[in-house]
Amino acid sequence: MPYINIRITDENVSNEQKQALIRGATQLMADVLNKPPHVTFVVIDEVPTDNWGIGFDQVTEIRKAQSQQ
Amino acid sequence: MPYINIRITDENVSNEQKQALIRGATQLMADVLNKPPHVTFVVIDEVPTDNWGIGFDQVTEIRKAQSQQ
Amino acid sequence: MPYINIRITDENVSNEQKQALIRGATQLMADVLNKPPHVTFVVIDEVPTDNWGIGFDQVTEIRKAQSQQ
Amino acid sequence: MPYINIRITDENVSNEQKQALIRGATQLMADVLNKPPHVTFVVIDEVPTDNWGIGFDQVTEIRKAQSQQ
Amino acid sequence: MPYINIRITDENVSNEQKQALIRGATQLMADVLNKPPHVTFVVIDEVPTDNWGIGFDQVTEIRKAQSQQ
Amino acid sequence: MPYINIRITDENVSNEQKQALIRGATQLMADVLNKPPHVTFVVIDEVPTDNWGIGFDQVTEIRKAQSQQ
Numbered sequence: 001m002p003y004i005n006i007r008i009t010d011e012n013v014s015n016e017q018k019q020a021l022i023r024g025a026t027q028l029m030a031d032v033l034n035k036p037p038h039v040t041f042v043v044i045d046e047v048p049t050d051n052w053g054i055g056f057d058q059v060t061e062i063r064k065a066q067s068q069q
Numbered sequence: 070m071p072y073i074n075i076r077i078t079d080e081n082v083s084n085e086q087k088q089a090l091i092r093g094a095t096q097l098m099a100d101v102l103n104k105p106p107h108v109t110f111v112v113i114d115e116v117p118t119d120n121w122g123i124g125f126d127q128v129t130e131i132r133k134a135q136s137q138q
Numbered sequence: 139m140p141y142i143n144i145r146i147t148d149e150n151v152s153n154e155q156k157q158a159l160i161r162g163a164t165q166l167m168a169d170v171l172n173k174p175p176h177v178t179f180v181v182i183d184e185v186p187t188d189n190w191g192i193g194f195d196q197v198t199e200i201r202k203a204q205s206q207q
Numbered sequence: 208m209p210y211i212n213i214r215i216t217d218e219n220v221s222n223e224q225k226q227a228l229i230r231g232a233t234q235l236m237a238d239v240l241n242k243p244p245h246v247t248f249v250v251i252d253e254v255p256t257d258n259w260g261i262g263f264d265q266v267t268e269i270r271k272a273q274s275q276q
Numbered sequence: 277m278p279y280i281n282i283r284i285t286d287e288n289v290s291n292e293q294k295q296a297l298i299r300g301a302t303q304l305m306a307d308v309l310n311k312p313p314h315v316t317f318v319v320i321d322e323v324p325t326d327n328w329g330i331g332f333d334q335v336t337e338i339r340k341a342q343s344q345q
Numbered sequence: 346m347p348y349i350n351i352r353i354t355d356e357n358v359s360n361e362q363k364q365a366l367i368r369g370a371t372q373l374m375a376d377v378l379n380k381p382p383h384v385t386f387v388v389i390d391e392v393p394t395d396n397w398g399i400g401f402d403q404v405t406e407i408r409k410a411q412s413q414q
Contacts, residue, residue: 001179001284001285001328001330002282002283002284003141003179003181003282003283004280004281004282004283004301005280005281005283006278006279006280006305007250007278007279007280007281008277008279008311009277013309015119017308017309018119018120018127019127020304020307020308021122021304021308021309022122022125022126022127023122023125024304024307024308025122025280025301025304026122026124026125027125028296028297028300028301028304029282029284031296032293032297032300033284033289033293033297035284037123037124037125038123038124039123039177039330041121041122041123041139041141042121042123043076043116043120043121043122043141044116044120044121045116045120046120047250047251050222050225051225051250051251051252051253052248052249052251052277053228053230053232053233053248053249054245054246054248054249054277054315055233055244055245055247056229056230056233056234056244057229058226058229059277070146070190070192070197070386071144071145071146072144072145072146072348072386072388073143073144073145073163074142074143074145075140075141075142075167076140076141076142076143077139077140077141077167077171077173078139082171084257086170086171087257087258087265088265089166089169089170090166090170090171090260091260091263091265092260092263093162093166093170094163094166094260095260095262096263097158097159097162097163097166098144098146100158100162101155101158101159101162102155102159104146106261106262106263107261107262108192108261108384109260109262110259110260110261110346110348111260111261112254112258112259112260112348113254113258113259113260114254114258115258121139123139123177128139145388153326153334156326156327156334157334159329160329160332160333161329161332163329164329164331164332165332175331175332176330176331177330178329178330178331179328179329179330180328180329180330181283181323181327181328181329182323182327182328183323183327184327185388185389185390188360188363189363189388189389189391190386190388190389191366191367191368191370191371191385191387191388191389192383192384192386192387193371193382193383193385194367194368194371194372194382195367196363196364196367208317208353208354208397208399208404209351209352209353210279210317210319210351210352210353211349211350211351211352211370212349212350212352213347213348213374214348214349214350215347215348215374215378215380216346220378224377224378227373227376227377228373228378231369231373231376231377232349232370232373235365235369235370236351236353238365238369239362239365239366239369240353240358240362240366242353246315246399248277248279250279259346261346261384266346291395294395294396294403295403297398298398298401298402298403299398299401301398302398302400302401313400313401314399314400315399316399316400317397317398317399318397318398318399319352319396319397319398320392320396320397320398321392321396322396
C-alpha cells in the first residue's frame with residue numbers, strides 16, 4: 001500500500017507529464033517492491049515558485065536569474 | 070498535540086463536510102487518546118483529480134469511466 | 139481515495155488505540171464523504187516527545203512540568 | 208539536506224514574509240546543524256482557513272469570533 | 277527541486293531496494309520533468325504495519341490473513 | 346496555528362540542537378507572521394541516512410565518500 005507524494009514547483013506541468021509521473025512511480029513500486037498498483041497512491045503537489053526556497057532564495061528569483069544568463 | 074492531515078480529492082467538498090471532518094477527527098483524538106481539542110490540528114488538503122493517481126490512472130480518468138457505466 | 143495521516147507523540151499508544159484510530163478515521167471518511175474504506179489509507183506516525191515542540195518547549199519538558207503539578 | 212515544510216493558514220501572507228520565512232528557516236538549519244543552504248529546501252503551504260481546524264472549529268470561524276471582540 | 281516522499285510499510289525492505297527506489301524516482305523526475313538530480317530529494321518512510329490501516333484493518337492483520345490462505 | 350515539519354537525516358542530533366530548532370522555528374513564526382507560540386507546532390523527523398537520497402545516491406554513501414576526502 002505505498003503512498004508516494006511528489007512535490008514539485010508549479011511551472012506548467014502538463015497533464016501528460018502528470019500521467020507519466022503517476023505511471024512511473026506506480027511501476028517503480030511494482031518493480032522494486034512487488035506492490036500491487038491498485039493500492040498504490042501517487043499524489044502530486046504543485047507548489048507556487050514563491051513558496052519554494054533553496055539556498056535562501058525563492059525559486060521565482062532563481063528562475064529570473066537563470067533566464068537572464 | 071495531534072496533527073491530522075486529511076488528503077482527499079478536490080470534488081465539491083462542502084463547507085459542512087469540512088466542518089464534519091474537523092469535528093469528527095478532533096473527537097476521535099479525544100475519545101481514543103484523551104487528547105485535548107484545543108491543541109488538536111486538523112488540516113484538509115483538497116488535491117485536483119488530475120494530480121491523484123491510483124492503479125496507474127488519474128482519478129479524473131477513473132471518474133470518467135465510472136460515469137459511463 | 140483518502141489518505142489520513144495522524145501524527146501524535148510516542149507515548150505508549152496501545153495496539154487497541156491504533157485500531158480504534160484506523161477504524162474511526164476510515165468511518166469518518168465513509169460517513170461524511172461517502173468514501174469507500176478499501177481505498178482509504180490511515181497512517182499513524184508516533185513522534186518522540188523530544189522531537190515535538192509547542193510554545194517553544196519540547197513535549198518532554200511539558201510532560202515533566204505536568205507530572206510535578 | 209534538510210526539508211522544512213511550513214504549513215500556515217492562507218491569510219494574506221506577503222512575498223516579503225515568504226522570503227523572510229525561507230531565509231530564517233534556512234539560516235536556522237545552518238546555525239544549529241551546520242547544514243549547507245544550497246541543499247536546504249523550504250516549502251510553504253498556504254491552507255485555506257476553511258480547511259484548518261483547531262479545537263473543533265474552522266479557523267474561519269475563529270477569525271470571525273476574534274473580529275467581533 | 278523535487279521532493280519525493282515514498283511511504284511504505286516496514287516489511288524487510290533491503291538496502292538494494294532502497295537504492296533502487298531512490299534511483300528510479302530521481303530518474304523519473306529527470307525523464308519526465310527534466311529536473312536535475314543534484315537537487316532532487318527522495319525520502320523513504322518505513323511505517324510499522326500496526327500503524328498503517330486500509331479498509332478498517334491494520335496491515336498487520338491483513339498480512340496474517342494472507343499468510344493463512 | 347502554524348505547523349512546521351523539519352525533516353533531517355538521523356545523524357546524532359543532540360537534544361540541545363532539537364531544542365534550538367524548536368525555539369528558532371517558533372520564534373520565526375512569531376517574528377515574521379505574528380503567530381502565537383502556544384499554537385505553533387514544530388515536529389522534527391530524523392530520517393535514516395539509508396532512506397534519504399539526493400542526486401541518485403543515499404546519504405550514507407555520500408557521507409562515506411566525504412569522509413574519505
